[in-house]
Amino acid sequence: MVKKFLGLVVLIAIVSSCIPNEKIIYFQNKEGDKALGLDTLITPPRSEYYLQPRDILSLNFFSNVESEIEPFRQSTSDILATGSSGQQGNVQSLGQTFVIDNNGFLLINTLEPIKSVGLTTIELKRLLEDKIWKDKGIRDISVNVSLAGIRYTTLGEMGTGQHVIAGSEANIMEALASAGELSINADRQRIQILRSYDGGDKWHEVDLTRRDLMLTEFWYIKPGDIIYAPPLKLREIGAGDNFISQLGTVIGLISAGIFFIGLANK
Secondary structure: OHHHHHHHHHHHHHHHOOOOHHHOOOOEOOOOOHHHOOOOOOOOOOOOOOOOOOOEEEEEEEEOOHHHHHHHOOOOOOOOEOOOEEEEOOEEEEEEEEEOOOOOEEOOOOOOOEEOOOOOHHHHHHHHHHHHHHHHOOOOOEEEEEEEEEEEEEEEOEOOEEEEEEOOOOEHHHHHHHHOOEOOOEOHHHEEEEEEEOOEEEEEEEOOOEHHHHHOOOOEOOOOOEEEEOEOHHHHHOOOOOHHHHHHHHHHHHHHHHHHHHHHHO
16 A cells, blocks of 8 residues: 555656656647748848937938037937947948937937837938928938837846847747746746837736747747746746756655554554
């Protein structure tokens, strides 16, 4: 009877502490979709992004005349970081990095505050050029606007904190790798993303074990995203995340079983 009980305890402990490969392997082609097969070209969709407060922008001013871009040079206290300036052929350039303030305005030296929230980078480019032409009378100037970094937050079974990835685009795997990867106990099939939209926020759930994630709007992260990795059900029984800790759990259960059986036989 004792042997049967101990065998049952060991079996339950081992089975409950095992994590199937299907729950931890990324990018499985679960439906066998030929469009997602190996060596097949996959083009993830890209959606239009509308600027939000605290977005990091790279602004480059170009002109044939250096004096026309000089008024827009910021002091280092006004911007996130000093960009580059120089000459490309006969064209003078000035690149700097800005942060949209909490009220949604972009502050540029010699210009009135510019409401930027809700605009695309292309719309902001046109607005800036029109404003410079009309307010300053400078027509020999062009402006390039792009995201200079993507700010996001991670929580749960992974490296937690606030992060910034340089550049204007990053996919969710780059974001997770930059944040410190997921632990073995993370539920990769139920990763949650809190994303801001015009008028409010929405929670979404994505499955990192599915290759077709690349065909959704959540393949690329957006500035301000909050990514949460919940734990697997395994964590509810306190099982470990490797063989040694699982073995310790099993031995503990066996020892407790022997102890209580011994008490019962006295």
